[in-house]
Amino acid sequence: MRKDIMSDATARADYIDGVKALKATPADDPRYSRYDWYVLWHAATMMTMTPPGNSAGRNAAHSGPAFLPWHRYYLKRFEAEIAQALGKPDFALPYWNWVADGALGETDQGNAPIWGLDAMGGSGSPVASGPFAYDPTDPDTWVVRIELRPSGLFLVERGLNRMIQQAGIRRLPNTGSVARTLLRGDYDAAPWDRSSLPSFRNELEGWRGEGMHNRVHGFVGGDMGFGHSPNDPIFFLHHCNVDRIWAFWQQRNGAATYLPLDSAPADLMRHRVSDPLYTLPGDPGASGAVISDMFADPSASYDSLSDLADLAVVV
Amino acid sequence: MTDDTHLGLPVGDHDMSHGTQVTSVRSFDHGGKAVEIAATYEVKVNGVARQLHFSVGQDGKVTSHLRPYVAYDSLVDMVKDIIDHYPDDFGPAPQGGHGDHHGHGG
Ligand SMILES: [Cu+2]
Numbered sequence: 361m362r363k364d365i366m367s368d369a370t371a372r373a374d375y376i377d378g379v380k381a382l383k384a385t386p387a388d389d390p391r392y393s394r395y396d397w398y399v400l401w402h403a404a405t406m407m408t409m410t411p412p413g414n415s416a417g418r419n420a421a422h423s424g425p426a427f428l429p430w431h432r433y434y435l436k437r438f439e440a441e442i443a444q445a446l447g448k449p450d451f452a453l454p455y456w457n458w459v460a461d462g463a464l465g466e467t468d469q470g471n472a473p474i475w476g477l478d479a480m481g482g483s484g485s486p487v488a489s490g491p492f493a494y495d496p497t498d499p500d501t502w503v504v505r506i507e508l509r510p511s512g513l514f515l516v517e518r519g520l521n522r523m524i525q526q527a528g529i530r531r532l533p534n535t536g537s538v539a540r541t542l543l544r545g546d547y548d549a550a551p552w553d554r555s556s557l558p559s560f561r562n563e564l565e566g567w568r569g570e571g572m573h574n575r576v577h578g579f580v581g582g583d584m585g586f587g588h589s590p591n592d593p594i595f596f597l598h599h600c601n602v603d604r605i606w607a608f609w610q611q612r613n614g615a616a617t618y619l620p621l622d623s624a625p626a627d628l629m630r631h632r633v634s635d636p637l638y639t640l641p642g643d644p645g646a647s648g649a650v651i652s653d654m655f656a657d658p659s660a661s662y663d664s665l666s667d668l669a670d671l672a673v674v675v
Numbered sequence: 676m677t678d679d680t681h682l683g684l685p686v687g688d689h690d691m692s693h694g695t696q697v698t699s700v701r702s703f704d705h706g707g708k709a710v711e712i713a714a715t716y717e718v719k720v721n722g723v724a725r726q727l728h729f730s731v732g733q734d735g736k737v738t739s740h741l742r743p744y745v746a747y748d749s750l751v752d753m754v755k756d757i758i759d760h761y762p763d764d765f766g767p768a769p770q771g772g773h774g775d776h777h778g779h780g781g
Contacts, residue, residue, distance in 0.1 A: 391680075400682075400684070404684065404686035406740045406743055407686055407728075407740055408686065409730075413730075414730065415699055415700070415701075415730045415731060415732055415733065416730065416732050416733070416738075417729075417730045417732065417738035417739070417740070417746075419740065422743060423738070506682075507679075508740070508741070509741075509761060509764050510725060510726065510727060510728070510741060510757070510761060510764050511681070511726075511764065512681055512682070512683070513681070513682040513684055513686070514679045514680065514681055514682060515679060515680040515681075515682055516679045551733075553732070554732070554738070554746060555732065555733065555734055566744070567746065573744075574744040574745070577744040578744060578745070585742065585744060585745075585760070586741070586742070586743070586760075587740050587741070587743050589743075640684075640686065641684070641685055641686065
Protein backbone atom coordinates (compact mmCIF):
# COMPACT_ATOMS: atom_id res chain seq x y z
CA MET A 361 0.00 0.00 0.00
CA ARG A 362 1.42 3.38 -1.03
CA LYS A 363 1.24 5.73 1.94
CA ASP A 364 1.71 9.42 2.70
CA ILE A 365 5.40 9.48 3.62
CA MET A 366 4.77 11.85 6.53
CA SER A 367 2.13 9.58 8.03
CA ASP A 368 4.31 6.52 8.51
CA ALA A 369 7.82 6.42 9.97
CA THR A 370 8.47 2.93 8.62
CA ALA A 371 7.53 3.91 5.07
CA ARG A 372 9.85 6.87 5.41
CA ALA A 373 12.78 4.84 6.72
CA ASP A 374 12.26 2.13 4.10
CA TYR A 375 12.24 4.68 1.30
CA ILE A 376 15.46 6.34 2.45
CA ASP A 377 17.15 2.95 2.98
CA GLY A 378 15.81 1.76 -0.36
CA VAL A 379 17.11 4.60 -2.52
CA LYS A 380 20.47 4.34 -0.76
CA ALA A 381 20.55 0.60 -1.44
CA LEU A 382 19.96 1.25 -5.16
CA LYS A 383 22.70 3.90 -5.08
CA ALA A 384 25.04 1.24 -3.73
CA THR A 385 24.14 -1.32 -6.41
CA PRO A 386 26.24 -1.09 -9.58
CA ALA A 387 24.44 -0.98 -12.93
CA ASP A 388 25.56 -3.16 -15.87
CA ASP A 389 27.87 -0.25 -16.65
CA PRO A 390 29.73 -0.18 -13.30
CA ARG A 391 30.56 3.52 -13.61
CA TYR A 392 27.15 4.28 -12.15
CA SER A 393 24.53 2.67 -9.91
CA ARG A 394 21.08 1.21 -10.50
CA TYR A 395 19.65 4.41 -8.98
CA ASP A 396 21.62 6.46 -11.49
CA TRP A 397 20.32 4.20 -14.27
CA TYR A 398 16.83 5.54 -13.51
CA VAL A 399 18.13 9.11 -13.75
CA LEU A 400 19.64 8.23 -17.12
CA TRP A 401 16.42 6.62 -18.30
CA HIS A 402 14.40 9.73 -17.43
CA ALA A 403 16.91 12.09 -19.08
CA ALA A 404 17.06 9.96 -22.24
CA THR A 405 13.27 9.89 -22.43
CA MET A 406 13.30 13.68 -22.18
CA MET A 407 15.70 13.85 -25.14
CA THR A 408 13.54 11.58 -27.31
CA MET A 409 11.27 13.96 -29.17
CA THR A 410 8.04 12.37 -30.48
CA PRO A 411 8.10 12.73 -33.39
CA PRO A 412 11.70 13.94 -33.93
CA GLY A 413 11.86 17.69 -34.44
CA ASN A 414 8.26 18.43 -33.42
CA SER A 415 7.61 22.08 -32.64
CA ALA A 416 5.58 21.49 -29.46
CA GLY A 417 8.52 20.03 -27.52
CA ARG A 418 6.61 16.78 -26.99
CA ASN A 419 8.89 13.91 -25.95
CA ALA A 420 8.35 10.25 -25.09
CA ALA A 421 7.08 11.07 -21.58
CA HIS A 422 6.35 14.81 -21.32
CA SER A 423 4.18 17.45 -22.98
CA GLY A 424 1.96 14.70 -24.33
CA PRO A 425 -0.61 12.04 -23.40
CA ALA A 426 1.99 9.45 -22.32
CA PHE A 427 3.06 11.71 -19.43
CA LEU A 428 0.92 9.82 -16.89
CA PRO A 429 1.31 6.18 -18.06
CA TRP A 430 5.04 6.53 -18.72
CA HIS A 431 5.70 7.90 -15.22
CA ARG A 432 3.46 5.18 -13.74
CA TYR A 433 5.58 2.55 -15.46
CA TYR A 434 8.78 4.26 -14.30
CA LEU A 435 7.55 4.31 -10.67
CA LYS A 436 6.47 0.65 -10.79
CA ARG A 437 9.88 -0.43 -12.06
CA PHE A 438 11.65 1.68 -9.43
CA GLU A 439 9.38 0.43 -6.65
CA ALA A 440 9.94 -3.23 -7.60
CA GLU A 441 13.68 -2.76 -7.67
CA ILE A 442 13.72 -1.13 -4.23
CA ALA A 443 11.58 -3.97 -2.86
CA GLN A 444 14.17 -6.40 -4.17
CA ALA A 445 17.14 -4.39 -2.87
CA LEU A 446 15.59 -4.19 0.61
CA GLY A 447 14.44 -7.81 0.60
CA LYS A 448 10.95 -6.51 1.43
CA PRO A 449 8.53 -7.78 -1.22
CA ASP A 450 5.72 -5.65 0.25
CA PHE A 451 7.63 -2.40 -0.10
CA ALA A 452 5.48 0.32 -1.64
CA LEU A 453 6.61 3.75 -2.76
CA PRO A 454 5.33 6.46 -0.44
CA TYR A 455 4.06 9.79 -1.77
CA TRP A 456 4.60 13.42 -0.85
CA ASN A 457 1.17 14.98 -0.49
CA TRP A 458 2.04 18.40 -1.92
CA VAL A 459 -1.69 19.03 -2.27
CA ALA A 460 -1.85 19.23 1.53
CA ASP A 461 1.33 21.32 1.81
CA GLY A 462 -0.12 23.69 -0.82
CA ALA A 463 -2.86 24.62 1.63
CA LEU A 464 -0.29 25.95 4.13
CA GLY A 465 0.93 29.54 4.31
CA GLU A 466 3.89 30.40 2.10
CA THR A 467 6.52 30.25 4.86
CA ASP A 468 5.14 27.00 6.22
CA GLN A 469 5.30 25.40 2.76
CA GLY A 470 9.10 25.73 2.74
CA ASN A 471 9.34 24.49 6.32
CA ALA A 472 6.90 21.59 5.99
CA PRO A 473 7.84 18.30 7.72
CA ILE A 474 8.83 16.69 4.38
CA TRP A 475 11.94 18.94 4.47
CA GLY A 476 12.88 17.86 8.00
CA LEU A 477 16.08 16.09 8.99
CA ASP A 478 14.25 12.80 9.45
CA ALA A 479 12.62 13.08 6.01
CA MET A 480 14.11 14.58 2.82
CA GLY A 481 16.35 17.20 4.48
CA GLY A 482 16.63 20.82 3.37
CA SER A 483 18.10 23.06 0.67
CA GLY A 484 21.65 23.70 -0.46
CA SER A 485 24.06 23.53 -3.37
CA PRO A 486 24.96 20.96 -2.28
CA VAL A 487 22.26 19.94 0.19
CA ALA A 488 23.70 20.38 3.68
CA SER A 489 21.28 18.55 5.97
CA GLY A 490 19.30 15.34 6.20
CA PRO A 491 19.86 11.91 4.65
CA PHE A 492 20.98 13.28 1.26
CA ALA A 493 23.47 15.86 2.53
CA TYR A 494 26.84 15.91 0.77
CA ASP A 495 30.00 15.06 2.69
CA PRO A 496 32.89 14.27 0.35
CA THR A 497 34.79 12.58 3.19
CA ASP A 498 32.02 10.02 3.71
CA PRO A 499 32.18 7.14 1.19
CA ASP A 500 28.43 6.53 1.62
CA THR A 501 27.39 10.13 1.02
CA TRP A 502 24.68 10.91 -1.58
CA VAL A 503 26.49 11.62 -4.86
CA VAL A 504 24.95 12.88 -8.09
CA ARG A 505 26.41 10.97 -11.07
CA ILE A 506 24.25 11.84 -14.08
CA GLU A 507 23.74 15.25 -15.67
CA LEU A 508 21.84 16.26 -18.80
CA ARG A 509 23.71 19.16 -20.40
CA PRO A 510 23.57 21.08 -23.70
CA SER A 511 26.11 18.66 -25.18
CA GLY A 512 24.50 15.47 -23.90
CA LEU A 513 24.57 13.09 -20.93
CA PHE A 514 27.54 13.33 -18.60
CA LEU A 515 28.99 11.32 -15.74
CA VAL A 516 29.79 13.67 -12.83
CA GLU A 517 30.56 13.49 -9.13
CA ARG A 518 29.04 16.11 -6.86
CA GLY A 519 26.41 16.67 -4.17
CA LEU A 520 22.69 17.14 -4.76
CA ASN A 521 21.41 20.67 -5.43
CA ARG A 522 18.09 21.76 -4.00
CA MET A 523 16.78 25.34 -3.69
CA ILE A 524 13.34 25.16 -2.08
CA GLN A 525 11.30 28.31 -2.90
CA GLN A 526 14.40 30.04 -4.27
CA ALA A 527 13.92 29.63 -8.02
CA GLY A 528 11.12 32.19 -8.33
CA ILE A 529 8.33 29.78 -7.37
CA ARG A 530 7.46 30.27 -3.73
CA ARG A 531 4.16 28.41 -3.60
CA LEU A 532 2.99 24.90 -4.38
CA PRO A 533 -0.18 24.47 -6.47
CA ASN A 534 -3.13 25.84 -4.52
CA THR A 535 -6.12 23.69 -3.68
CA GLY A 536 -8.34 25.62 -6.08
CA SER A 537 -6.09 24.63 -8.99
CA VAL A 538 -6.05 21.02 -7.81
CA ALA A 539 -9.84 21.01 -7.61
CA ARG A 540 -10.23 22.45 -11.12
CA THR A 541 -7.84 19.84 -12.50
CA LEU A 542 -9.66 16.96 -10.78
CA LEU A 543 -12.94 18.06 -12.33
CA ARG A 544 -11.69 17.89 -15.92
CA GLY A 545 -13.59 15.12 -17.68
CA ASP A 546 -11.42 14.70 -20.79
CA TYR A 547 -8.17 12.78 -20.42
CA ASP A 548 -6.50 14.70 -23.24
CA ALA A 549 -7.23 16.55 -26.47
CA ALA A 550 -5.71 17.59 -29.77
CA PRO A 551 -3.08 18.78 -30.52
CA TRP A 552 -1.86 16.41 -27.75
CA ASP A 553 0.84 18.69 -26.38
CA ARG A 554 1.35 21.52 -23.89
CA SER A 555 -1.41 23.59 -25.52
CA SER A 556 -4.13 20.89 -25.21
CA LEU A 557 -7.45 22.05 -23.78
CA PRO A 558 -9.60 20.66 -22.24
CA SER A 559 -7.16 18.09 -20.95
CA PHE A 560 -6.82 16.53 -17.52
CA ARG A 561 -3.32 15.37 -18.47
CA ASN A 562 -2.19 18.82 -19.59
CA GLU A 563 -3.53 20.55 -16.48
CA LEU A 564 -2.01 17.97 -14.16
CA GLU A 565 1.30 18.15 -16.00
CA GLY A 566 1.10 21.89 -15.42
CA TRP A 567 1.17 23.64 -18.79
CA ARG A 568 -2.17 25.35 -18.17
CA GLY A 569 -3.24 27.73 -15.44
CA GLU A 570 -1.15 27.95 -12.32
CA GLY A 571 0.83 24.84 -13.18
CA MET A 572 0.56 21.63 -11.17
CA HIS A 573 3.36 19.04 -11.62
CA ASN A 574 5.70 21.53 -13.34
CA ARG A 575 5.24 24.04 -10.53
CA VAL A 576 6.28 21.46 -7.93
CA HIS A 577 9.55 20.89 -9.83
CA GLY A 578 10.18 24.65 -9.77
CA PHE A 579 9.22 24.97 -6.10
CA VAL A 580 11.91 22.43 -5.11
CA GLY A 581 14.46 23.90 -7.55
CA GLY A 582 18.08 22.85 -7.98
CA ASP A 583 18.40 19.50 -9.74
CA MET A 584 14.60 19.12 -9.79
CA GLY A 585 14.49 21.78 -12.53
CA PHE A 586 16.43 19.66 -15.05
CA GLY A 587 15.95 16.57 -17.20
CA HIS A 588 18.07 14.75 -14.61
CA SER A 589 15.50 15.64 -11.91
CA PRO A 590 15.31 12.07 -10.48
CA ASN A 591 18.74 12.74 -8.94
CA ASP A 592 16.71 14.19 -6.07
CA PRO A 593 14.86 11.39 -4.23
CA ILE A 594 11.94 13.81 -3.74
CA PHE A 595 11.24 13.23 -7.46
CA PHE A 596 9.72 9.78 -6.90
CA LEU A 597 7.63 11.00 -3.94
CA HIS A 598 6.38 13.92 -6.07
CA HIS A 599 5.48 11.69 -8.99
CA CYS A 600 3.83 9.15 -6.71
CA ASN A 601 1.42 11.93 -5.70
CA VAL A 602 0.89 12.84 -9.37
CA ASP A 603 0.09 9.17 -9.97
CA ARG A 604 -2.30 9.17 -7.00
CA ILE A 605 -4.16 12.09 -8.53
CA TRP A 606 -4.44 10.19 -11.82
CA ALA A 607 -5.65 7.11 -9.89
CA PHE A 608 -8.37 9.19 -8.27
CA TRP A 609 -9.36 10.61 -11.66
CA GLN A 610 -9.47 7.12 -13.17
CA GLN A 611 -11.69 5.92 -10.35
CA ARG A 612 -14.10 8.76 -11.13
CA ASN A 613 -13.95 8.64 -14.92
CA GLY A 614 -13.26 5.00 -15.70
CA ALA A 615 -9.83 3.41 -15.82
CA ALA A 616 -9.57 3.15 -19.62
CA THR A 617 -10.58 6.66 -20.71
CA TYR A 618 -7.20 7.26 -22.30
CA LEU A 619 -6.76 9.18 -25.55
CA PRO A 620 -5.50 9.17 -28.30
CA LEU A 621 -6.51 5.81 -29.73
CA ASP A 622 -4.36 3.68 -32.02
CA SER A 623 -6.07 5.17 -35.06
CA ALA A 624 -4.39 8.54 -34.37
CA PRO A 625 -1.68 9.64 -36.83
CA ALA A 626 1.85 8.28 -36.75
CA ASP A 627 3.29 11.56 -35.51
CA LEU A 628 1.73 10.64 -32.14
CA MET A 629 4.19 7.78 -31.85
CA ARG A 630 4.74 6.73 -28.18
CA HIS A 631 1.46 8.41 -27.15
CA ARG A 632 -1.27 6.19 -28.66
CA VAL A 633 -3.00 3.70 -26.39
CA SER A 634 -1.09 0.60 -27.57
CA ASP A 635 2.28 2.26 -28.15
CA PRO A 636 5.28 0.89 -26.24
CA LEU A 637 6.58 2.90 -23.29
CA TYR A 638 10.06 4.25 -23.97
CA THR A 639 12.93 2.57 -22.18
CA LEU A 640 16.70 2.71 -22.52
CA PRO A 641 18.50 0.65 -25.12
CA GLY A 642 19.77 -2.45 -23.32
CA ASP A 643 17.29 -2.09 -20.43
CA PRO A 644 17.84 -5.34 -18.47
CA GLY A 645 14.22 -5.31 -17.23
CA ALA A 646 12.51 -4.30 -20.46
CA SER A 647 9.11 -5.96 -20.56
CA GLY A 648 7.66 -4.53 -23.74
CA ALA A 649 5.03 -2.69 -21.68
CA VAL A 650 2.59 -0.52 -23.62
CA ILE A 651 0.53 2.44 -22.49
CA SER A 652 -2.68 0.46 -21.88
CA ASP A 653 -0.82 -1.91 -19.52
CA MET A 654 -0.79 1.01 -17.06
CA PHE A 655 -4.57 1.38 -16.70
CA ALA A 656 -5.50 -1.47 -14.38
CA ASP A 657 -6.28 -1.34 -10.68
CA PRO A 658 -5.26 2.26 -10.04
CA SER A 659 -6.83 3.35 -6.77
CA ALA A 660 -6.27 0.19 -4.70
CA SER A 661 -2.56 1.05 -4.50
CA TYR A 662 -3.09 4.10 -2.29
CA ASP A 663 -3.87 4.44 1.40
CA SER A 664 -6.24 7.32 0.77
CA LEU A 665 -7.87 9.33 -1.98
CA SER A 666 -10.37 10.98 0.33
CA ASP A 667 -8.55 14.33 0.48
CA LEU A 668 -8.91 14.51 -3.33
CA ALA A 669 -12.56 13.48 -3.18
CA ASP A 670 -13.14 16.33 -0.71
CA LEU A 671 -11.63 18.80 -3.18
CA ALA A 672 -13.36 17.46 -6.28
CA VAL A 673 -16.76 18.93 -5.59
CA VAL A 674 -18.48 21.52 -7.73
CA VAL A 675 -19.16 24.62 -5.67
CA MET B 676 34.41 19.32 -13.37
CA THR B 677 37.33 18.70 -15.69
CA ASP B 678 37.14 14.92 -15.46
CA ASP B 679 33.41 14.69 -16.25
CA THR B 680 32.79 12.04 -18.90
CA HIS B 681 30.43 12.24 -21.83
CA LEU B 682 28.42 9.02 -21.70
CA GLY B 683 27.89 8.88 -25.44
CA LEU B 684 24.75 6.79 -25.18
CA PRO B 685 22.70 6.17 -28.32
CA VAL B 686 19.70 8.11 -27.00
CA GLY B 687 17.83 11.21 -28.01
CA ASP B 688 17.42 12.39 -31.53
CA HIS B 689 18.95 15.84 -31.20
CA ASP B 690 22.46 14.93 -30.28
CA MET B 691 25.02 15.01 -33.04
CA SER B 692 22.34 14.41 -35.65
CA HIS B 693 21.19 18.01 -36.00
CA GLY B 694 23.01 21.24 -36.64
CA THR B 695 22.66 24.38 -34.60
CA GLN B 696 19.86 25.89 -36.69
CA VAL B 697 16.28 25.48 -35.53
CA THR B 698 13.48 25.95 -38.04
CA SER B 699 10.00 26.83 -36.88
CA VAL B 700 6.88 26.88 -39.02
CA ARG B 701 3.68 28.22 -37.47
CA SER B 702 0.55 27.82 -39.54
CA PHE B 703 -3.03 28.87 -38.90
CA ASP B 704 -6.14 30.11 -40.63
CA HIS B 705 -7.24 33.71 -40.28
CA GLY B 706 -10.14 35.40 -42.00
CA GLY B 707 -10.41 32.51 -44.40
CA LYS B 708 -6.74 32.75 -45.36
CA ALA B 709 -4.08 30.11 -44.69
CA VAL B 710 -1.11 31.78 -42.99
CA GLU B 711 2.36 30.32 -42.55
CA ILE B 712 5.14 31.95 -40.52
CA ALA B 713 8.52 30.33 -41.04
CA ALA B 714 11.65 31.29 -39.13
CA THR B 715 15.12 29.86 -38.66
CA TYR B 716 17.00 30.55 -35.43
CA GLU B 717 20.63 30.21 -34.50
CA VAL B 718 21.92 31.00 -31.01
CA LYS B 719 25.58 32.03 -30.67
CA VAL B 720 27.29 32.45 -27.30
CA ASN B 721 30.68 34.19 -27.38
CA GLY B 722 30.52 33.80 -31.15
CA VAL B 723 29.99 30.04 -31.04
CA ALA B 724 26.76 28.57 -32.45
CA ARG B 725 25.16 26.26 -29.88
CA GLN B 726 22.60 23.49 -30.02
CA LEU B 727 20.18 24.31 -27.18
CA HIS B 728 17.52 21.70 -28.04
CA PHE B 729 14.65 24.15 -28.23
CA SER B 730 11.50 24.38 -30.26
CA VAL B 731 9.05 27.20 -30.89
CA GLY B 732 5.40 26.22 -30.50
CA GLN B 733 2.36 27.40 -32.42
CA ASP B 734 1.74 29.91 -29.61
CA GLY B 735 5.26 31.34 -30.03
CA LYS B 736 6.43 30.06 -26.66
CA VAL B 737 9.78 28.29 -26.46
CA THR B 738 10.64 25.03 -24.70
CA SER B 739 13.90 23.10 -24.27
CA HIS B 740 14.66 19.77 -22.64
CA LEU B 741 17.49 21.59 -20.85
CA ARG B 742 14.87 23.35 -18.69
CA PRO B 743 12.01 20.92 -19.17
CA TYR B 744 9.35 22.20 -16.77
CA VAL B 745 9.14 25.74 -18.17
CA ALA B 746 7.74 27.35 -21.34
CA TYR B 747 9.41 30.69 -22.08
CA ASP B 748 7.64 33.72 -23.53
CA SER B 749 10.75 34.55 -25.53
CA LEU B 750 13.89 32.84 -26.79
CA VAL B 751 15.90 35.58 -25.08
CA ASP B 752 14.52 34.51 -21.70
CA MET B 753 15.30 30.87 -22.45
CA VAL B 754 18.91 31.51 -23.49
CA LYS B 755 19.57 33.65 -20.40
CA ASP B 756 18.10 30.96 -18.16
CA ILE B 757 20.14 28.17 -19.77
CA ILE B 758 23.38 30.15 -19.48
CA ASP B 759 22.57 30.88 -15.81
CA HIS B 760 21.90 27.21 -15.10
CA TYR B 761 24.82 25.74 -17.05
CA PRO B 762 27.56 28.24 -16.19
CA ASP B 763 30.37 25.82 -17.09
CA ASP B 764 29.02 24.77 -20.46
CA PHE B 765 29.61 27.97 -22.39
CA GLY B 766 33.31 28.38 -22.86
CA PRO B 767 36.11 28.80 -20.34
CA ALA B 768 35.45 30.28 -16.92
CA PRO B 769 36.53 33.90 -16.45
CA GLN B 770 40.26 34.36 -15.73
CA GLY B 771 41.64 34.85 -12.24
CA GLY B 772 40.29 32.49 -9.63
CA HIS B 773 38.95 29.01 -9.70
CA GLY B 774 36.38 29.71 -7.02
CA ASP B 775 34.42 26.90 -5.51
CA HIS B 776 32.52 24.84 -8.00
CA HIS B 777 28.81 24.67 -7.32
CA GLY B 778 27.76 22.34 -10.05
CA HIS B 779 24.54 23.02 -11.92
CA GLY B 780 21.20 24.19 -10.82
CA GLY B 781 22.47 26.40 -8.02
CU1 LIG C 1 9.38 13.27 -15.89
